[in-house]
Amino acid sequence: MKNADRTLAILTLLASLLPPLITLSYAQLQDEARALLNIKQAVGLKSPNLASWSTSSNGGPCVGKWAGVTCDSSQRIIQLNMSGLSGFKLEGVLPNDAFSNLTSLRSLDFSYNRLKSPFPSLDNLKNLHDLNFSQNHFNGNLPQTIFNLPNLVELRLNENNLTGRIPEGISNLKGLELIWLGGSNKFESPLPKGLALLPNVEILTLAGSAFEENLPKEWAVWVNLTYLNLHTNKFTGDLPSEWGSKFTKLQKLSLYENHLTGKIPDSWKGMISMKEFRLRDNYLSGPVPSWLAQLANVNASVDLKCNYLRGPYPQWFSDANTWMGNCFDSASRSHDDKCRDDNTCEDGPPKSDGKKNSTAAIIGVVVAVAVFCVILVILYILWSRAYVPRSRRLRRDTGAEDWVVPQGVRRFTYKEILKATKSFDKSCEIGEGGFGKVYFGKLEDGKHVAVKRAGDFSHQGMKEFQNEITLLSRLHHRHLVRLEGFCDDKDEQILVYEYMVNGNLHRHLFEKEAVLLNWYRRLEIALTVAQGLDYLHSFAEPPIIHRDVKPSNILLDDNMAAKVSDFGISKANLDMDTHISTRPAGTAGYVDPEYFLRRHLTTASDVYGYGVVLLELITGQLSIDHKRLEDYNLVAWFKPRKIKQGIQAVIDPRLGSNFPVEAYDEVAEIAMDCTAFERGDRPTMKFVASKLEQILSGLIPPPEHFQPVSSTTSEGKASSMQVSPATSRTGATGEVLLTYIKLDPTFNATAFEPR
Numbered sequence: 084m085k086n087a088d089r090t091l092a093i094l095t096l097l098a099s100l101l102p103p104l105i106t107l108s109y110a111q112l113q114d115e116a117r118a119l120l121n122i123k124q125a126v127g128l129k130s131p132n133l134a135s136w137s138t139s140s141n142g143g144p145c146v147g148k149w150a151g152v153t154c155d156s157s158q159r160i161i162q163l164n165m166s167g168l169s170g171f172k173l174e175g176v177l178p179n180d181a182f183s184n185l186t187s188l189r190s191l192d193f194s195y196n197r198l199k200s201p202f203p204s205l206d207n208l209k210n211l212h213d214l215n216f217s218q219n220h221f222n223g224n225l226p227q228t229i230f231n232l233p234n235l236v237e238l239r240l241n242e243n244n245l246t247g248r249i250p251e252g253i254s255n256l257k258g259l260e261l262i263w264l265g266g267s268n269k270f271e272s273p274l275p276k277g278l279a280l281l282p283n284v285e286i287l288t289l290a291g292s293a294f295e296e297n298l299p300k301e302w303a304v305w306v307n308l309t310y311l312n313l314h315t316n317k318f319t320g321d322l323p324s325e326w327g328s329k330f331t332k333l334q335k336l337s338l339y340e341n342h343l344t345g346k347i348p349d350s351w352k353g354m355i356s357m358k359e360f361r362l363r364d365n366y367l368s369g370p371v372p373s374w375l376a377q378l379a380n381v382n383a384s385v386d387l388k389c390n391y392l393r394g395p396y397p398q399w400f401s402d403a404n405t406w407m408g409n410c411f412d413s414a415s416r417s418h419d420d421k422c423r424d425d426n427t428c429e430d431g432p433p434k435s436d437g438k439k440n441s442t443a444a445i446i447g448v449v450v451a452v453a454v455f456c457v458i459l460v461i462l463y464i465l466w467s468r469a470y471v472p473r474s475r476r477l478r479r480d481t482g483a484e485d486w487v488v489p490q491g492v493r494r495f496t497y498k499e500i501l502k503a504t505k506s507f508d509k510s511c512e513i514g515e516g517g518f519g520k521v522y523f524g525k526l527e528d529g530k531h532v533a534v535k536r537a538g539d540f541s542h543q544g545m546k547e548f549q550n551e552i553t554l555l556s557r558l559h560h561r562h563l564v565r566l567e568g569f570c571d572d573k574d575e576q577i578l579v580y581e582y583m584v585n586g587n588l589h590r591h592l593f594e595k596e597a598v599l600l601n602w603y604r605r606l607e608i609a610l611t612v613a614q615g616l617d618y619l620h621s622f623a624e625p626p627i628i629h630r631d632v633k634p635s636n637i638l639l640d641d642n643m644a645a646k647v648s649d650f651g652i653s654k655a656n657l658d659m660d661t662h663i664s665t666r667p668a669g670t671a672g673y674v675d676p677e678y679f680l681r682r683h684l685t686t687a688s689d690v691y692g693y694g695v696v697l698l699e700l701i702t703g704q705l706s707i708d709h710k711r712l713e714d715y716n717l718v719a720w721f722k723p724r725k726i727k728q729g730i731q732a733v734i735d736p737r738l739g740s741n742f743p744v745e746a747y748d749e750v751a752e753i754a755m756d757c758t759a760f761e762r763g764d765r766p767t768m769k770f771v772a773s774k775l776e777q778i779l780s781g782l783i784p785p786p787e788h789f790q791p792v793s794s795t796t797s798e799g800k801a802s803s804m805q806v807s808p809a810t811s812r813t814g815a816t817g818e819v820l821l822t823y824i825k826l827d828p829t830f831n832a833t834a835f836e837p838r
């Protein structure tokens with residue numbers, strides 16, 4: 084074999100030197116080489132990874148080391164893997180004939196790039212087995228050319244910008260097993276009937292599109308189905324009872340955020356392989372089926388929140404008792420809804436009490452309330468004219484009129500906010516901080532948001548509030564929690580953010596769920612936060628200082644990817660040099676000691692706060708803990724201990740023994756540098772980010788990142804389409820597993836296979 088290779092190499096070399104020796108296969112080789120160089124020319128010139136694609140350096144794609152190219156024994160290219168390319172993405176348009184001479188291709192992977200439409204022709208690729216152009220920028224309809232591939236088994240075009248209907252042509256692809264089309268694509272109804280003609284489907288993902296139709300009962304032919312993901316669409320009607328007895332291999336079913344109605348069919352107890360059963364945010368009714376209890380034995384993850392199901396929820400539902408449990412369920416819906424729907428006193432404070440009344444009584448109450456409201460409003464107007472302190476009046480006067488709402492944020496009416504949060508119902512409350520209370524909200528279009536309502540103490544001038552909105556609207560980064568909009572009606576100051584399903588890091592580190600934070604995840608969070616802060620620090624001059632870096636301001640999305648929150652909030656009135664504020668700039672345990680001494684806040688103060696967060700990630704300990712008798716303060720506890728006794732004496736015991744000790748040692752050094760007493764000794768966030776990136780790039784994620792793709796993969800919604808670098812490094816598999824980790828409570832958080 085080796086000899087044969089060498090012989091071929093020599094032959095090829097000779098061939099290139101001696102034109103008379105040209106053979107047919109050599110010509111083909113030349114065609115294939117030329118095809119690759121064309122591709123490089125069109126989309127890969129900037130990519131250092133393709134530097135190896137060159138005729139001068141070596142004999143040809145199958146002889147030298149052309150990155151991403153695999154050949155078979157007869158020197159034909161069978162695989163082209165251009166996925167990811169560590170940051171230097173392929174960009175632009177592939178020529179239509181890019182692949183027309185690569186007729187032996189069996190596997191084509193261009194995922195995680197920035198390729199744009201039009202899609203190249205694949206018509207000559209009669210041997211193509213798997214096609215992956217996920218995470219690119221293709222738009223328009225699904226390209227017709229993919230339906231001319233008789234041997235296609237795996238198709239991935241998820242996370243593009245594709246639209247329109249899925250053509251019936253898909254039924255040509257008889258061997259198709261994996262169909263990934265979800266994510267940021269927006270396909271529309273009707274679904275092709277032809278899908279039901281594909282007997283081998285194992286995976287189908289169409290999440291996040293715009294399908295408005297019933298779930299096809301015809302799909303019950305897919306006896307090998309393991310994963311069906313249709314969440315966040317507008318599917319209506321009942322759950323097909325036909326599926327139950329056929330989907331015996333189904334392990335993951337995601338139908339959440341649709342408009343499904345009716346009962347959970349009894350026949351679905353036939354889905355005996357189920358590990359994840361996600362139906363939340365639909366209109367399902369009837370009892371919680373008792374057979375679900377059998378899923379408890381396999382530690383399955385079940386999510387039925389926000390339906391109209393009748394409890395009691397079985398004890399073992401991990402999420403049965405969380406705050407969202409009854410946010411939108413029937414119990415809270417019947418709760419004085421009448422008053423809310425034709426609410427005459429939206430302007431007033433939301434009422435949270437209210438007993439069931441007879442119709443007559445209700446009318447009486449409504450009239451009385453209306454009269455009361457009118458009186459209240461009149462009183463309020465009189466009061467605000469006469470008694471509102473000057474500062475507050477001024478605010479209102481200098482307000483809205485001449486201010487232009489910045490692009491990219493939505494101005495919500497108070498009414499919309501009330502609707503989204505059920506009039507700030509207690510059941511929707513998810514937290515409270517210095518700014519005020521935070522509520523879960525569901526917008527008209529179904530989108531989930533976090534609604535932050537300024538409390539009395541955090542109320543600032545309307546002008547300042549608007550300046551803040553203007554600033555926030557300009558900050559866009561994949562590691563910053565996105566501002567969706569705001570509401571400044573009725574003298575309210577409300578900020579509406581993207582909803583981060585997994586809440587804050589504090590909760591995961593210090594409350595029961597630390598199991599989700601394996602050693603790799605913690606480092607990824609550290610990197611992500613560093614990148615988010617670096618963005619803030621380098622976005623503008625003078626730099627934006629976060630001022631309150633701490634675990635409760637680090638939020639986690641459905642993939643457990645972290646984003647920084649509360650940047651730029653209520654900081655305008657926090658100039659500590661001149662003011663006394665009711666809101667501290669920072670939180671005990673995270674505050675830069677130099678700030679205490681000199682009252683001078685700089686980016687280095689954020690670096691200090693960040694360093695404390697790193698220490699918490701490493702040790703799993705609170706920044707201030709009065710039970711830690713050696714020293715309440717984590718920084719003071721950590722440094723001498725680490726220096727004298729080494730990393731093992733400070734590491735979070737929950738990380739177990741299987742983690743890369745040297746990496747954690749390095750991170751501990753970074754943390755100590757960040758928490759240096761003198762700010763001049765602290766590194767910049769940029770330095771920290773690049774250092775962490777370097778450390779992470781040398782690490783292999785633990786085995787739970789490598790579950791078999793066929794049963795554990797998942798696609799995010801539009802929000803998770805931006806993949807963090809740390810995630811994209813591990814490829815789709817990595818990302819997938821992040822979801823898996825969250826969902827499966829059984830995995831071993833500490834297992835780690837050294838290289």
Ligand SMILES: Nc1ncnc2c1ncn2[C@@H]1O[C@H](COP(=O)(O)OP(=O)(O)OP(=O)(O)O)[C@@H](O)[C@H]1O
Pocket residue numbers: 513514515516517518519520521532533564580581582583584586587631635636638648649670
């Ligand atoms: N966008 C969001 N998505 C999901 N949960 C959120 C979001 N924003 C805030 N929360 C939750 O609400 C809690 C309260 O947030 P808030 O920022 O008001 O207070 P805090 O972070 O605890 O303290 P501070 O006021 O010092 O920032 C957070 O800890 C978090 O759990």
Ligand SMILES: *[C@@H]1O[C@H](CO)[C@@H](O)[C@H](O)[C@H]1NC(C)=O
Pocket residue numbers: 114117118121180181183184
């Ligand atoms: C494919 O090969 C043919 C002839 O062998 C050549 O004329 C053509 O330019 C090649 N096309 C590409 C895109 O390389």
Ligand SMILES: *[C@@H]1O[C@H](CO)[C@@H](O)[C@H](O)[C@H]1NC(C)=O
Pocket residue numbers: 220222244
């Ligand atoms: C997706 O397509 C829409 C409409 O065609 C366009 O407005 C939007 O900018 C596209 N997004 C990306 C990321 O290409």
Ligand SMILES: *[C@@H]1O[C@H](CO)[C@@H](O)[C@H](O)[C@H]1NC(C)=O
Pocket residue numbers: 282283284306307
């Ligand atoms: C299902 O999978 C089994 C085993 O992989 C295979 O033998 C069978 O042909 C498949 N059935 C269908 C209908 O695809």
Ligand SMILES: *[C@@H]1O[C@H](CO)[C@@H](O)[C@H](O)[C@H]1NC(C)=O
Pocket residue numbers: 380381382829
């Ligand atoms: C389910 O989890 C429990 C404890 O969390 C464990 O003891 C049990 O072995 C798990 N069962 C399965 C089937 O994984």
Ligand SMILES: *[C@@H]1O[C@H](CO)[C@@H](O)[C@H](O)[C@H]1NC(C)=O
Pocket residue numbers: 164165166167190191192213813814815816
């Ligand atoms: C291509 O390479 C990436 C990264 O190395 C890998 O994750 C992916 O599975 C490969 N694709 C195929 C089709 O083998």
Ligand SMILES: *[C@@H]1O[C@H](CO)[C@@H](O)[C@H](O)[C@H]1NC(C)=O
Pocket residue numbers: 166192194213214215237238239261814815816
């Ligand atoms: C692209 O899809 C193929 C086929 O499903 C798969 O083997 C490969 O791992 C995917 N690439 C990445 C980076 O996930």
Ligand SMILES: [Mg+2]
Pocket residue numbers: 516635636648649
């Ligand atoms: Mg906060």
